Amino acid sequence: MLLLLNVSANAQTTTGNIKGTVKTSDGKAAEFVNITLIETGQGATASQSGHYTIKNIKPGTYTLVASFVGLQTQTKQVTVIAGETVTTNFVLTEGGKELQEVYVKSAKHNKFLKKETEDVARLPLKNLENPQVYSVVTSELMKEQIVTSYVDGFKNIPGAGVPLVYNNGRTTLLSRGFVTANFVRNSVAGYNFNSVDPADIEKVEAIKGPSGTLFNSSLASFGGLFNRVTKKPFDSTRTEISYQTGSFDLNRLTADVNIPLNKEKTVLFRINTALHNEKSFQDAGFYRGVFVAPSLTYIVNDRLSVEVDAEIGNFNATSAYRLAPDPKGGINNIKDLDIDYKRSFGNNSLDYLSRQLDIYALVNYKISTTWKSQTMFNKTYSTTKGYVTQLSLAKDSLKQQATKQDYPYYITNIQQNFIGDFKIGHFRNRVVAGIEYYNQKSNWTNYTVILPNINYKNPGAAYNNFNADKVSALVAALPANANSYVQNNQSSYAAYVSDVFNITDRLNAMASIRIDRFDNKGAYTPADGKTTGNFKQTAWSPKFGLVYQLVKDQVSLFGNYMNGFNNATPTATSFDNSTFKPQYANQWEGGVKADIWDHKISATVSYYNISVTNTIMDDPAHPGFITQAGTQLSKGIEAEVIANPFEGFNIIGGFAYNDSKITKAAPKTNIEGLRPANSGPARLANLWLSYRIMHGEIKGLGFGVGGNYGSDSYQTNTTVFKFTIPSYTTVDATVFYDRPKYRLGFKLDNLTNEKYWSFRLAPQNPTRGTLSLSLKF
Structure with a gap:
């Protein structure tokens, strides 16, 4: 019915439209290119996604011109028919890198501004x-x-x-x-x-x-x-090989090779690879990886295209540092703990092997001028096998725990979307309607042992006991346990629809709804044939939004209501074995977005309020079980700016303030009214400034400096015990020389050698230097 109304409305018009895309020869969007009808002077400028539209054109045959300063002008003949929209696409012979240099020379390119994406709304939405x-x-x-x-x-x-x-x-x-x-x-x-x-x-x-x-x-x-x-193939030949070396014995070699496989350039191939070897700054710890990512695009015709890619990885590493504080130790700040920052309290023989295989396919089919079909398929295998470790404190002693683990995941995800862009009368609608199937299986094998405590300040010879031989012997001595091998299987089936309705050319509304049917088949233990935690749930998730452009294509006010949910499937269960309800989050948000001064400044400022219901937490009346008796509120302000105030100079800055608290909790949990520890710092800020010389004999020479700030946070935050992670400020700097055939760069991270920690109390890298060399063919 909607399509019939659209056709009927268009049939009554006396003019037509032209739309299309402008891309570079390497498949990237060619933004800011001017598109002009020679005979009438009507025109448009390609957006940052490469799209353009010229409306209200009288029927006839015209010469359409794509032009930009410093680029070769291209022309095409186009015939406009009343009531119809004709699509005309341009592909510039210059590649993305050459075009980027032209943008910068004309002072019209904010090189880090890439906001135009169809992923966020699943629609062509600016x-x-x-x-x-x-x-x-x-x-x-x-x-x-x-x-x-x-x-x-x-x-x-x-x-x-x-x-x-x-x-x-x-x-x-x-x-x-x-x-x-x-x-x-x-x-x-x-x-x-x-x-x-x-x-x-x-x-x-x-x-x-x-x-x-x-x-x-x-x-x-x-x-x-x-x-x-991920990176996609394009229709020109290009190779870039890079090598990085630096602190902590870093050795990293990458290659990015792109080749069209036929003369018509309808079959395109690209492969990215990486070899990575690096040690920890601590006395033990390493990471070694091999990664290969091939991708293929087949343009069958002007209506059908197929993309297939894969990620194949093999990684060998030691566990990340993890430390739990002692509530009875009398110490409430990591800096007061006096634990050696560079001691791992681990051993390189306690390592694990990870493998991954991701297969992704995308089929795009143009059904008509107003509708297209998008089919996506993803199959993932991801596994970890070996030893993982963790540390915990008890007064002046340290407990070392190791788990021998074999934990493969098998994921299948299929989506079918229908995407439309049409009018009902004079009102534009952009619609996505889809269905999705998701399945996740895992086979969990775990054997956990604990070594005798050691003195973390003066461990002595016992420091070296935490090794594979000692742990293997303890694992072999463990008694049989049915829960050591568990199989999990869960699926979800979903349908959704979202419509962006243009009330005027400045005012648009979004309305979306999704239904999910969640089927958790539970945890099955083959040793005793038991299944626990199996249940089925249905959840609805709505979304609404409103945008008004105060200044057309430059400044907009926006507001949204968004809903999300999580199916509570903790490893522990409720004491009465009752099924947990879905946890829901409802967000209200409002703010302003700007893209001004010929795209030189892009900024967003917003205030949000997220309320969560059906929050799960430890059940104090029944240790080892979970209760669903909480609510949480998270509200705050976020701001971001991406700017190119003058030629060669770029700025990226951000600030986030988050006020989060548990507004309702089960009795005796000691957390009501407090900030959840895993919410992190209440204040976070980031800044990056870079300048590149654009003219003269040393053009391509550039410098960058920036840093990050985080306020105090907690590892534990209850009325009984608090453990604080102090605030931090880090500073990074780089110098580079970028030429058409090569690139040299040197980066120093954490210039001031700041000591700071993650939520798991893992010490972060001290000052680190990295040298990079890239060759381009």
Whole structure:
């Protein structure tokens, strides 16, 4: 019915429209290119996503011109028919890098500004039209900052905080006071239970707030999600080989090779690889990795395209440092603990092996001028096998615990989306409707042993007892336990629809709804044939937003209501074995977005309020069990600016203030009215300034400096015991020389040698130097 109304409305018009995209030869969007009709002078400028639209054109044949200062002009003939929209696309012969230099020379390119994305709303929606807040970290920024660890790129995301590294290399960060994992890849499940290598990353999108309407709730937190977008093939030949070396015996070699496989350039191939070897700054600890990421694009015709890529990794490492304080030790601050910062209290023989295999496929099919089909498939295998460790304190002694683990995950994620862009009368609608299937299986094998306590200040010879031989002997002596091997299987089935309705060319509204059916088959122990924790639940997740552009395409006011949910499936159960209800989060948010001064300044400021119901916590009346008796409130302010105030100079800055507290808790839990410890610092700030010489004999020489700040936070925060992690300020700096055929760079992280810790009390790197050399062919 909607399509019939659209056709009927368009048939009554006397003019037509032209729309299309402008891309470079390497497949990237060519922003700011001018598109003009020679005969009438009508025109448009390509957006940062490369899209343009020229409206209200009288029927006829015209000459359409794509031009930009410093680039070769391109022309195409186009015929406009009344009531119809004709699509005309341009591909510039220059590649993205050549075009970038032209942008910068004309002082029209804010090189770190890449806000235009279809991932956040699953629709072609500009940042100024989107009522949701998000940040984007580009590969260009990560290259300038010589990022060799995936989480180092998160320094540029407001409110992300210090990375939390788990025993198998898996990482989480903060988003609006909630611990947020890295489980989303190319907008579907990328459930890596181990480390992520940055070699294949084109950009990282930090999507803020409960996002359960368009994304699987199993992959997001109530604070948002992090979507890692991988590099895609393009239609020209290019190779870049890079080598990094530096502190802690870093040796890293990467290669990025892109080749069209046929003369028509309809079959495109790209492969990214990395070899990584690095030691810890502590007396023990290492990471070695091999990573390969091939990708293939097949452009079947102008309506159908297929993309297939994979991530294949093999990693060997020691556990991340983890320390639990002693509530009875009389010490309430990590700095007062007097524990050696550079002692690992571990051993390199206690290591683990991680493997990953991610297969991703995307099929795009253009159904008509107004509708397209998008089919996505992802299959993930991620496993950790070996020893993981943790440390805990008891007065002046240290307890060392080791777990022999074999923990494979098997993930399947399938999505089918139908995306439309049409009019009902004069009102534009952009709609996505989809269904999703998600399945997660795991086989959990765990054997845990504890060694005799040692004195952490003067451990003596006992320091070396924490090794594989000692631990293996203790594991072999463990009695049989049915719970040592557990199988888990859970699925979700979802349907969703989202519509962005343009009331005027400045005012648009968003309405979305999703239903999820969650089926947890429970934990099965083959030894005794028992299944526990199995249940089924249904949850609804709505979303609404409103955007008004005070200044067309420059300044907008926005507000949103967003809902997210998590199915509570803790390892422990309730005392009466009752099923937990879904935990819900409801967010209200309002703010302003700006993209002004010819894209030289992009800024977002917002206030949010997130309330969580059905919060789960330890049951004080029944130790070892969980109760669902809490509510939580998280509110705050976030601000971000990305600026290019003058030629060659770029700024990225962010600030996040988060006020989070448990507003209701079960009796005797001692946490009501307090900030959850895992909410991190209440105040976080980030800044990066860089300047590149644009003219003369040394053009390409550049400098960068910046840093991060976090206020005090807690490892434990109850009315009975508090353990504080002090505030920190780190400063980083880089110098680089970037030429068409090569790039040299040197980076110093943590210039002031600041001592600071993660939520797990893991000491962070001291001053670290990294030298980088890249060759481009």
